Amino acid sequence: MNKGIFISLEGPDGAGKTSVLQALLPKLAAFDMELVTTREPGGVAIAEDIRSVILNPENTAMDDKTELLLYIAARRQHLKERILPALDGGKLLLVDRFIDSSVAYQGFGRGLDVKDINWLNDYATDGLVPDLTLYFDINVEEGLARIAKNRHHDVDRLDMETVDMHERVRQGYLSILEQDPERMVKVDASHPLEQVIEEAFSIISKRFFK
Known part of the structure; x- marks a missing residue:
């Protein structure tokens, strides 16, 4: 049995979850x-190589199922090399995206069968799910505007997606939230960053460090 604590952070593009994760560390x-x-x-060398293939803007011919299977392959390698050792070592693990991203993006966003995705996730992770998932929710237009304003990288393949795609992704997350409200907790990411950080820290503290 895992001795550590597993927390994943999820949200639509521009929700600021990566910034929140970094700000949570000193707290x-x-x-x-x-x-x-x-x-x-990503997270380990093989998975980072797969990430570069997925996000390469030149790979416009990539089939939706190919994309999904690449994510699943990266997840499996990441699990074996990074996630399980951390949990077995009794550590507090924070992961920027995990199984819910595949359901939201490839399921609701791409229109692939969610049952198939759930099976693939379960197969890749041997049934492991986070102890807590913080879902950072934000209006799609606001999230995309944040990305455009703060862009520090070249445009990748997923940056070229339509607003409709991002809307479907958000609805996917809200659907998961409705189905699994004990594991997934919603944080309003439209609030000022400091407020979002404090809310996230409060949720974690109350759940695991009372």
């Missing part, structure tokens, strides 16, 4: 657990 350091942070797709 969580006050608790007597070693912190590990990582991301999906």
Whole structure:
């Protein structure tokens, strides 16, 4: 049985979850657990290589199912090399995206069968789910406007998606939230960053460090 704590952070593009994750680290350091942070797709060398294939803007011919299977492959390698060792070592693990991203993006966003995605997620993770998922919710237009304003990287393949695609992704997340409200907790990401950080920290503290 895993001895650590597994927290994933999810949200539509522009919700600011990565910024929140980084800001949480000094606050969580006050608790007597070693912190590990990582991301999906990526986190380990093989998964980072897969990430570069997925996001390469030249790969416009990529089929939706191919995209899904690449994410699943990256997840499996990440699980074996990074996630399980951290949990087995009794660490506090924060992961920027995990299984829910595949349901939201490839299921609701791309229109692939959610049942198939759930099966693939379960197969890749041996049934592992986070102890807590923080879902950072934001209006699609506001999220995309944030990305455009703060862009620090070249345009990748997913940056070229339509607003309708991003709307479907958000609805996917809201659907997961409705189905699994105990694991997934909604945070209003439209609030000022400091307020969002404090709310996220409060949720984690009350859940695991009372």
